[in-house]
Amino acid sequence: MKILGIPYILKLVPHLSESGNLGEHHGATHEILLESGMDHDAAMATLIHEILEAINHLLELGLEHGTIVAIETGLASVLFESHVSLDPILKEAEKR
Numbered sequence: 481m482k483i484l485g486i487p488y489i490l491k492l493v494p495h496l497s498e499s500g501n502l503g504e505h506h507g508a509t510h511e512i513l514l515e516s517g518m519d520h521d522a523a524m525a526t527l528i529h530e531i532l533e534a535i536n537h538l539l540e541l542g543l544e545h546g547t548i549v550a551i552e553t554g555l556a557s558v559l560f561e562s563h564v565s566l567d568p569i570l571k572e573a574e575k576r
C-alpha cells in the first residue's frame with residue numbers, strides 16, 4: 481500500500497489489542513499494524529482509521545483523534561453500505 485506515494489507496510493499482529501489499540505500507525509517506520517483477531521468489518525474500519533492517521537501525519541493536518549474517528553466512521557459507513565471493501569489492501573498484510 482502506498483499513502484501519498486509513500487510505501488507503507490501493513491502487518492497483522494496477534495494480541496495487539498492487549499496494548500489497548502486495535503490498530504497503530506508508526507510514522508517513523510511507515511508501518512500500520514492491525515490486530516489480527518478482528519472480524520472483517522472491524523479490520524476494515526481500523527485500516528481506514530490508520531490510513532487517516534497516516535495522512536494526518538504526512539500532511540501535518542493537526543487533526544484531533546476525535547475528528548479522525550468521526551471521518552473513519554463516516555467513510556466506513558459509505559463503503560459498507562455500498563459493499564465496497566478494502567480487501568486488496570488487507571490481503572497485502574504480512575502476518576507476524
Ligand SMILES: [Zn+2]
Binds near residue numbers: 529533545548
Ligand atoms: Zn487513532
